[in-house]
Amino acid sequence: MAWIALLAPLLAAPIARAGEYDATHPLVKVVASQVRSNELAQLLRQLTGAEAVSTNGKPAFITARHTTSGKPLRLALNFAGEQFAAAGLAVEYHGWSRAGYTNRNLIATQPGTTRANEYIWFTAHLDVRSLEARAPGADDNASGCAAVLVAAKILSRFNFERTIRYALFTGEEQGGLGSAVEADRARAAGENIVGVINADMIAWDKRGPPVLRIVTRTNSHPQFAQDLALAAAVTNVIQSCGLGRELSPVITMTGNEASDHASFWERGYPAVLVSEDFTRDGNPFYHTPKDTLARVNWRYFTAAVRALTASVAELAGPVGRSPIR
Ligand SMILES: [Zn+2]
Numbered sequence: 001m002a003w004i005a006l007l008a009p010l011l012a013a014p015i016a017r018a019g020e021y022d023a024t025h026p027l028v029k030v031v032a033s034q035v036r037s038n039e040l041a042q043l044l045r046q047l048t049g050a051e052a053v054s055t056n057g058k059p060a061f062i063t064a065r066h067t068t069s070g071k072p073l074r075l076a077l078n079f080a081g082e083q084f085a086a087a088g089l090a091v092e093y094h095g096w097s098r099a100g101y102t103n104r105n106l107i108a109t110q111p112g113t114t115r116a117n118e119y120i121w122f123t124a125h126l127d128v129r130s131l132e133a134r135a136p137g138a139d140d141n142a143s144g145c146a147a148v149l150v151a152a153k154i155l156s157r158f159n160f161e162r163t164i165r166y167a168l169f170t171g172e173e174q175g176g177l178g179s180a181v182e183a184d185r186a187r188a189a190g191e192n193i194v195g196v197i198n199a200d201m202i203a204w205d206k207r208g209p210p211v212l213r214i215v216t217r218t219n220s221h222p223q224f225a226q227d228l229a230l231a232a233a234v235t236n237v238i239q240s241c242g243l244g245r246e247l248s249p250v251i252t253m254t255g256n257e258a259s260d261h262a263s264f265w266e267r268g269y270p271a272v273l274v275s276e277d278f279t280r281d282g283n284p285f286y287h288t289p290k291d292t293l294a295r296v297n298w299r300y301f302t303a304a305v306r307a308l309t310a311s312v313a314e315l316a317g318p319v320g321r322s323p324i325r
Pocket residue numbers: 129140173286287
């Protein structure tokens with residue numbers, strides 16, 4: 001493992017420095033600048049039950065999101081679906097049953113223009129691990145879900161060559177159950193997924209540099225180069241969008257399978273996990289009811305959402321401003 005740790009900083013070196021070659025599409029920088037910290041904060045408050053969401057005109061609170069929690073997770077799924085619909089996206093709920101659990105995934109789709117049969121997925125898991133009645137799961141993983149929702153809101157204002165799927169999974173904490181069913185469905189449909197960006201825990205930064213890990217399979221894997229291309233898109237965007245002070249991206253070639261991206265790896269699709277520095281600066285409160293809003297590093301979190309939204313835009317191939325309907 002030591003050699004991987006040594007190599008990682010080399011791979012994370014900025015590809016384009018100021019004044020040097022920068023292939024990033026200009027619209028990608030526009031997209032990054034449209035991530036507003038107040039919008040992000042409101043979504044995080046709503047997903048964690050600190051602020052009401054409105055359902056059938058009545059205020060309600062998302063108090064918990066365990067896959068077996070019933071009503072609160074249903075509320076979270078409905079709330080998120082309404083956010084996608086408000087962005088003008090086609091919304092689908094896909095029911096799943098696996099390993100004794102049953103729930104739904106939420107998928108919103110933004111059709112591509114010239115390469116509509118090529119898909120970029122931006123994913124996060126909506127469920128939490130803690131079974132407590134009050135389980136905010138702010139970092140794990142309301143943070144990733146807020147990133148997907150904000151990205152959908154912003155990117156739906158633009159055209160892209162490729163089709164973008166925004167996905168919120170359930171059953172992640174039981175072993176990527178919802179995402180496994182979804183990746184099976186994509187594989188069976190012959191869906192040409194050219195990249196999956198999975199955001200899981202992107203709001204904790206306490207010690208040391210603000211490391212953002214981009215996890216690929218190991219470099220002996222036959223599909224490593226495809227994962228690396230996705231990871232490089234993220235690191236390039238961080239530099240070209242001027243996020244290099246807020247984020248220190250580190251490409252991590254460990255093949256860590258601890259989240260939903262592994263469901264896509266297992267079915268032969270390129271994917272990366274984007275996460276905080278779980279090895280050197282891990283969130284000690286994750287999987288407990290103490291994973292709260294108060295512990296969020298807002299500067300780091302906002303920068304991570306900017307980087308991810310811009311990365312999805314870059315990978316999808318920006319075409320122009322107004323969406324084509
Ligand atoms: Zn977790």
